[in-house]
Amino acid sequence: MHRNPSPTSQAAATPPSRPLPPPRSPRLFRIQACRPFKGSCCRLRGCETLVLDSADPDGFRADPRGQGGRLWRYAEADSALRADGFGENPFYHCLVAEILPASGELLGPCVVGYGIYYFIYSTWKGRTIYLEDIYVMPEYRGQGIGSKIIKKVAEVALDKGCSQFRLAVLDWNQRAMDLYKALGACDLTEAEGWHFFRFEGEAMRKLAGK
Amino acid sequence: MAKFVIRPATAADCSDILRLIKVAESPSSSRGVGWRWFRFPGWGDSRLEVWAGVRAQPVPLSAPIPGPAATPPRPPHSLPLSWPAGASFCFLLFSLLCASPQELAKYEYMEEQVILTEKGNSTVAGRGTSVRCLSPSSRPLPSLFPLLADLLEDGFGEHPFYHCLVAEVPKEHWTPEGHSIVGFAMYYFTYDPWIGKLLYLEDFFVMSDYRGFGIGSEILKNLSRVAMKCRCSSMHFLVAEWNEPSINFYKRRGASDLSSEEGWRLFKIDKQYLLKMATEE
Numbered sequence: 120m121h122r123n124p125s126p127t128s129q130a131a132a133t134p135p136s137r138p139l140p141p142p143r144s145p146r147l148f149r150i151q152a153c154r155p156f157k158g159s160c161c162r163l164r165g166c167e168t169l170v171l172d173s174a175d176p177d178g179f180r181a182d183p184r185g186q187g188g189r190l191w192r193y194a195e196a197d198s199a200l201r202a203d204g205f206g207e208n209p210f211y212h213c214l215v216a217e218i219l220p221a222s223g224e225l226l227g228p229c230v231v232g233y234g235i236y237y238f239i240y241s242t243w244k245g246r247t248i249y250l251e252d253i254y255v256m257p258e259y260r261g262q263g264i265g266s267k268i269i270k271k272v273a274e275v276a277l278d279k280g281c282s283q284f285r286l287a288v289l290d291w292n293q294r295a296m297d298l299y300k301a302l303g304a305c306d307l308t309e310a311e312g313w314h315f316f317r318f319e320g321e322a323m324r325k326l327a328g329k
Numbered sequence: 330m331a332k333f334v335i336r337p338a339t340a341a342d343c344s345d346i347l348r349l350i351k352v353a354e355s356p357s358s359s360r361g362v363g364w365r366w367f368r369f370p371g372w373g374d375s376r377l378e379v380w381a382g383v384r385a386q387p388v389p390l391s392a393p394i395p396g397p398a399a400t401p402p403r404p405p406h407s408l409p410l411s412w413p414a415g416a417s418f419c420f421l422l423f424s425l426l427c428a429s430p431q432e433l434a435k436y437e438y439m440e441e442q443v444i445l446t447e448k449g450n451s452t453v454a455g456r457g458t459s460v461r462c463l464s465p466s467s468r469p470l471p472s473l474f475p476l477l478a479d480l481l482e483d484g485f486g487e488h489p490f491y492h493c494l495v496a497e498v499p500k501e502h503w504t505p506e507g508h509s510i511v512g513f514a515m516y517y518f519t520y521d522p523w524i525g526k527l528l529y530l531e532d533f534f535v536m537s538d539y540r541g542f543g544i545g546s547e548i549l550k551n552l553s554r555v556a557m558k559c560r561c562s563s564m565h566f567l568v569a570e571w572n573e574p575s576i577n578f579y580k581r582r583g584a585s586d587l588s589s590e591e592g593w594r595l596f597k598i599d600k601q602y603l604l605k606m607a608t609e610e
Contacts, residue, residue, distance in 0.1 A: 199525065210519075241531065270607065273598070283597055283598070296594075306596055309594065313569055313570070316586055326552075327557050328550055329557065
């Protein structure tokens with residue numbers, strides 16, 4: 120749960136280093152499982168809209184989401200993502216949304232969005248799927264890609280015997296909340312008063328007695 | 330009480346974990362929101378099984394939680410339920426099986442819109458009353474609590490979905506019913522692509538008679554050590570906003586409320602909507 124800043128505080132994104140293919144017909148996209156081939160983790164970040172920058176103390180630039188994390192400070196960021204998602208014991212699973220090339224075009228499929236999910240457990244509901252992160256490049260929004268990613272995750276959930284699907288969303292993200300509610304989601308924070316809490320860093324070390 | 334042990338749960342502890350889950354969610358527990366579940370076993374060879382649950386609304390901490398003695402029991406036959414043919418005997422069976430006036434008192438909370446169908450559908454009605462009917466021909470529906478078999482497979486099978494720590498007391502401090510496990514914490518690992526692995530605390534409960542002895546703190550300490558050992562950068566969990574004792578307990582130990590501070594909201598999508606999404610074009 121990294122915090123994306125609200126749009127009013129977001130810095131303007133710098134243009135990507137190579138031109139993106141123009142948004143295509145809304146039908147020509149597919150959602151498929153992310154495969155761990157070379158460069159897949161960078162592709163995961165959305166076609167060069169998020170890039171490592173050694174000149175930046177936070178280790179990233181051109182991130183329209185405006186949020187860096189410690190992961191990006193290390194050169195091993197890509198290999199950590201790869202090991203954590205595609206190793207022997209994956210901590211997450213990922214679907215990517217790819218725009219397919221029009222006939223006659225030489226460019227291959229281009230990743231324009233992704234969904235990261237994993238399995239959790241509820242003492243009330245048993246197996247549950249959790250959508251950790253979903254992102255569609257701004258130029259490709261409004262075409263149903265986000266909905267399709269969520270629907271695919273829902274299919275995975277049913278296939279794996281999950282009885283619930285959970286996710287977290289920031290309170291300023293009205294567009295996302297509207298999308299989720301249109302798909303049948305319920306805001307448990309509003310309806311039942313659930314709050315997310317966290318022990319982090321120093322607090323956790325103190326708890327551990329270290 | 331001086332001695333207790335916090336240790337990883339084994340498959341043999343599952344029945345105790347389920348017992349504590351149910352205790353934790355009962356209306357009489359200090360959590361305030363609870364389900365009381367009672368199961369009516371089948372009659373003869375029909376294998377008709379009914380679960381009935383009652384959920385109390387969260388009450389402000391200043392108000393006393395009403396105990397079962399406060400509400401007079403309503404006779405089972407006055408329940409306005411529509412039953413499949415041949416199932417009216419279940420009312421009688423229920424009343425025969427009721428172990429105590431406490432169970433009967435729960436009828437007071439059952440709402441009028443509860444409907445049973447032969448195919449095993451359930452509806453949630455009124456103030457959170459849910460009844461599930463399992464017919465012999467249909468696959469059993471999941472209970473709102475995990476079944477022991479599910480808990481065993483999901484936690485101790487080939488692919489564990491969760492891990493558990495339990496708090497065990499020596500014989501001289503066992504519960505009156507003879508249980509040595511008096512607290513548990515259920516956790517699993519989650520992932521944030523920006524910061525890596527996290528430990529998520531799903532459930533954490535110590536029986537009310539065993540609080541104030543440092544068991545909760547020791548469980549949290551063990552969890553933090555597990556988190557650090559597994560290179561998790563933080564520990565996340567949910568707390569209901571009206572649960573002041575828990576909020577104070579966690580905040581005293583350095584936890585931050587991400588919903589208040591950063592605006593995070595938890596959303597859920599229930600199974601019927603998952604089915605709808607998966608089947609529509």
